[in-house]
Amino acid sequence: MSSPTESRQGAADEMRHVARGEYLATVKTLADEGYAMCIDLTCVDYLELPGRHLPDGAEPAERFEVVVNLLDMRNRRRLRLRVQVPADDAVLPTLFDVHPGTEAMEREVFDMFGVEFSDHPDLTRILMPEDWVGHPLRKDYEIGRIPVQFKGANA
Amino acid sequence: MSDTKIPDTETSDTETPDFYERSVAGTDEGEQQLRPRSELTAKELLREVGAVLRMSEAEVSRLGDLPDDPDEDQTMIINMGPQHPSTHGVLRLMLELQGETVLRCKPIIGYLHTGMEKTGEQLTYTQGATNVTRMDYLSPIANELVFAMATEKLLGIDGDIPERAVWIRMLMAEMSRMASHLLFMATNGMDLGAVSMMIYGWREREEVLRFFQEVTGLRMNHNYIRPGGVAADLPAGWRDGVLEILDMLPPRLDEYDILMTGQPIWRERLQGVGVITPQEAQALGATGPILRSTGVEWDLRRDEPYMHYDQMDFDVIVGSYGDAFDRYAIRLAEIRESMKIVRQILDHMPAGDYRIQDKKVTPPPRARIDESMEALIHHFKIFTEGFKVPEGEAYVSVEGPRGEIGCYIVSDGSASPYRMHMREPSFVNIQCLPHMMRGGLVADAVAIISSVDPVLGGVDR
Amino acid sequence: MGIVNDVLDDGLGGLSHNVITGKLEDLVNWSRSRSSWPASFGLACCAIEMMATGGAHYDISRFGMEVFRASPRQADIMIVAGRVSQKMAPVLRQVYDQMMEPKWVISMGVCASSGGMFNNYAIVQGVDQIVPVDVYAPGCPPTPETLIHAIETLHGLIETNQILKRRDETGAGANVHVEYIEPGASPTPVLLGARK
Numbered sequence: 001m002s003s004p005t006e007s008r009q010g011a012a013d014e015m016r017h018v019a020r021g022e023y024l025a026t027v028k029t030l031a032d033e034g035y036a037m038c039i040d041l042t043c044v045d046y047l048e049l050p051g052r053h054l055p056d057g058a059e060p061a062e063r064f065e066v067v068v069n070l071l072d073m074r075n076r077r078r079l080r081l082r083v084q085v086p087a088d089d090a091v092l093p094t095l096f097d098v099h100p101g102t103e104a105m106e107r108e109v110f111d112m113f114g115v116e117f118s119d120h121p122d123l124t125r126i127l128m129p130e131d132w133v134g135h136p137l138r139k140d141y142e143i144g145r146i147p148v149q150f151k152g153a154n155a
Numbered sequence: 156m157s158d159t160k161i162p163d164t165e166t167s168d169t170e171t172p173d174f175y176e177r178s179v180a181g182t183d184e185g186e187q188q189l190r191p192r193s194e195l196t197a198k199e200l201l202r203e204v205g206a207v208l209r210m211s212e213a214e215v216s217r218l219g220d221l222p223d224d225p226d227e228d229q230t231m232i233i234n235m236g237p238q239h240p241s242t243h244g245v246l247r248l249m250l251e252l253q254g255e256t257v258l259r260c261k262p263i264i265g266y267l268h269t270g271m272e273k274t275g276e277q278l279t280y281t282q283g284a285t286n287v288t289r290m291d292y293l294s295p296i297a298n299e300l301v302f303a304m305a306t307e308k309l310l311g312i313d314g315d316i317p318e319r320a321v322w323i324r325m326l327m328a329e330m331s332r333m334a335s336h337l338l339f340m341a342t343n344g345m346d347l348g349a350v351s352m353m354i355y356g357w358r359e360r361e362e363v364l365r366f367f368q369e370v371t372g373l374r375m376n377h378n379y380i381r382p383g384g385v386a387a388d389l390p391a392g393w394r395d396g397v398l399e400i401l402d403m404l405p406p407r408l409d410e411y412d413i414l415m416t417g418q419p420i421w422r423e424r425l426q427g428v429g430v431i432t433p434q435e436a437q438a439l440g441a442t443g444p445i446l447r448s449t450g451v452e453w454d455l456r457r458d459e460p461y462m463h464y465d466q467m468d469f470d471v472i473v474g475s476y477g478d479a480f481d482r483y484a485i486r487l488a489e490i491r492e493s494m495k496i497v498r499q500i501l502d503h504m505p506a507g508d509y510r511i512q513d514k515k516v517t518p519p520p521r522a523r524i525d526e527s528m529e530a531l532i533h534h535f536k537i538f539t540e541g542f543k544v545p546e547g548e549a550y551v552s553v554e555g556p557r558g559e560i561g562c563y564i565v566s567d568g569s570a571s572p573y574r575m576h577m578r579e580p581s582f583v584n585i586q587c588l589p590h591m592m593r594g595g596l597v598a599d600a601v602a603i604i605s606s607v608d609p610v611l612g613g614v615d616r
Numbered sequence: 617m618g619i620v621n622d623v624l625d626d627g628l629g630g631l632s633h634n635v636i637t638g639k640l641e642d643l644v645n646w647s648r649s650r651s652s653w654p655a656s657f658g659l660a661c662c663a664i665e666m667m668a669t670g671g672a673h674y675d676i677s678r679f680g681m682e683v684f685r686a687s688p689r690q691a692d693i694m695i696v697a698g699r700v701s702q703k704m705a706p707v708l709r710q711v712y713d714q715m716m717e718p719k720w721v722i723s724m725g726v727c728a729s730s731g732g733m734f735n736n737y738a739i740v741q742g743v744d745q746i747v748p749v750d751v752y753a754p755g756c757p758p759t760p761e762t763l764i765h766a767i768e769t770l771h772g773l774i775e776t777n778q779i780l781k782r783r784d785e786t787g788a789g790a791n792v793h794v795e796y797i798e799p800g801a802s803p804t805p806v807l808l809g810a811r812k
Contacts (some may be wrong), residue, residue: 101584136273144737146731274734274736
């Protein structure tokens with residue numbers, strides 16, 4: 001089957017796969033090249049799509065994929081980086097030293113998915129209560145709906 | 156600060172010795188040398204001696220057990236919110252005060268977390284707009300717009316949306332921006348003491364909401380912009396409704412100028428308060444009026460134009476001091492710019508379809524359901540199963556009233572998104588709060604929160 | 617003497633036309649319903665419609681409610697406007713506990729009444745799981761007219777002595793001798809603005 005990870009390449013929509021070991025260095029290099037703003041940092045849990053393949057040259061597909069959106073205001077271009085993070089070793093270096101604005105975004109990824117960021121100044125839960133157990137946006141975490149009277153309601 | 160037991164995690168030696176040796180030994184400039192950007196921003200920020208209070212709530216509550224120290228230099232950690240009249244929703248702030256001066260601040264969010272991204276995975280793409288519209292509930296059209304644009308990009312129809320639909324979307328987006336900024340005027344005024352602004356701001360906003368009710372059926376959370384176009388055409392007489400608003404607003408905005416902008420008390424309370432530098436704002440990812448108030452001219456409508464904003468003639472308002480007054484003035488001016496854009500849209504609005512004529516995506520008109528079996532089946536399938544979107548991922552962003560709203564959708568070929576993530580501007584803008592509040596008074600804290608204009612539905616999602 | 621006689625004659629007769637007797641409880645309830653101050657507990661989109669109700673167009677000031685008290689100690693009604701998340705639930709209960717008797721709760725919007733469209737892990741499915749609710753106002757968000765109808769329903773409930781039950785349960789309140797009437801099988805009718 002075709003990979004669900006191919007994005008539609010528009011004119012300003014460049015996407016790149018990055019290996020986990022080169023992730024921080026790549027972001028630093030890109031920051032020097034002009035991608036000064038980190039717009040978004042999020043994560044996707046591909047547990048329910050196990051057989052996906054990434055384009056050649058990229059590393060093997062893992063369960064978690066952290067997606068970083070960078071913006072170069074001077075040249076008006078954007079770049080999306082995708083990093084594969086395995087489930088059993090869900091650690092990534094933090095981007096806080098390069099882009100301090102990722103502090104809250106990485107906390108949200110930790111809270112919702114359980115991916116840890118090493119050297120993050122304050123890696124705690126941000127959206128759920130501090131004593132919550134589980135990571136809600138993972139695919140093996142139930143939606144948590146209570147049964148209601150109407151049959152066939154989606155959510 | 157040495158008397159308290161707060162673990163002080165930010166006083167790290169950020170300057171590694173070899174870096175300085177390299178910089179000093181290599182060139183003449185020494186500390187003035189232009190360092191690469193990757194080294195620059197974090198060190199500058201961390202060098203501010205830590206504006207962010209890095210303590211968990213549990214630690215703070217344990218501090219209450221400490222014996223009273225008569226030493227006057229002891230700092231005090233107080234809690235503001237989540238239920239507080241001036242925190243714009245359920246934002247909780249832990250402030251470390253020395254007297255009246257704010258030393259550090261930590262915003263604690265999550266009190267409105269709704270699990271919308273998880274709910275988004277259960278709903279179909281047609282229903283998705285009902286979900287995302289409740290994130291930034293002060294300008295719901297912007298959320299729906301970006302979700303619809305991301306879905307259309309995945310479907311591959313983003314170039315085929317009919318002209319009238321695009322212009323209708325632009326009209327609604329600008330009216331929504333006006334409504335949101337009018338609400339900002341109201342809440343900003345009330346937070347700073349001009350309580351009558353609450354009444355005035357809402358008076359104007361009621362007119363815009365009445366227009367929304369005529370067009371979309373709802374005053375808020377409209378669920379109007381859907382993938383493929385808009386839900387319904389503009390009703391007859393909509394031009395009169397828009398012109399009424401455009402005629403009523405300018406004299407009232409001048410009233411605001413008299414009441415607030417030129418007034419010495421207002422200026423005293425806002426000028427120089429909550430200053431943020433352009434480097435800080437960019438490093439923290441702030442967009443929208445916060446970034447523009449520092450002097451950076453970045454507005455997605457002009458710099459990465461979407462829909463037909465490249466044909467519109469409008470100014471991007473930019474401040475110069477990065478303080479709360481600039482943000483107020485920018486938003487007031489943006490109302491006027493939005494009115495300018497709406498006038499141009501009135502001239503440009505074409506006739507035509509209000510949604511794409513793709514049977515797989517948009518439901519057929521109700522009359523055809525009686526005539527054609529195919530139309531009936533399509534209607535049924537779209538509203539029960541939903542239309543399937545090809546596999547892929549897409550990120551689209553628009554300029555909302557608070558900054559860049561982005562929508563990142565990953566599709567696995569089914570009728571609901573596999574992952575739906577909204578990049579909400581308020582979530583990122585809240586990170587600016589500690590840096591703005593540092594060194595100011597507690598009373599300024601209220602002014603600063605109000606000038607950042609967060610909407611907690613977007614922050615917590 | 618004649619004058620006194622006249623006053624006595626006319627006076628007593630006149631008195632019955634010029635003096636109204638009633639129950640103190642009715643007076644107290646009337647005054648409570650006509651100036652019940654809401655505690656500001658706006659959470660999400662419904663808070664915006666609540667503020668619009670306080671604005672000039674819909675104006676709940678005519679019902680005596682335009683002062684949204686920030687401190688729960690000074691408030692009578694808690695209008696829970698918006699979705700209550702798991703993190704917010706203890707805060708909600710604490711604010712409710714800090715309010716003084718007599719107090720009422722309006723659950724505004726479908727998210728507060730039942731969890732609304734968010735039937736998931738993050739939202740409390742109905743704020744009546746945390747605080748006792750007197751009036752539910754449906755809508756997403758309810759228009760200001762709906763909220764005003766809910767408020768008027770609550771005022772009707774206040775006027776018809778619904779508070780007696782609450783006071784009996786908590787054992788708190790003013791030292792007034794009240795006669796407790798056992799509630800019958802029929803539900804208490806809502807008499808908007810009427811007196812018994």
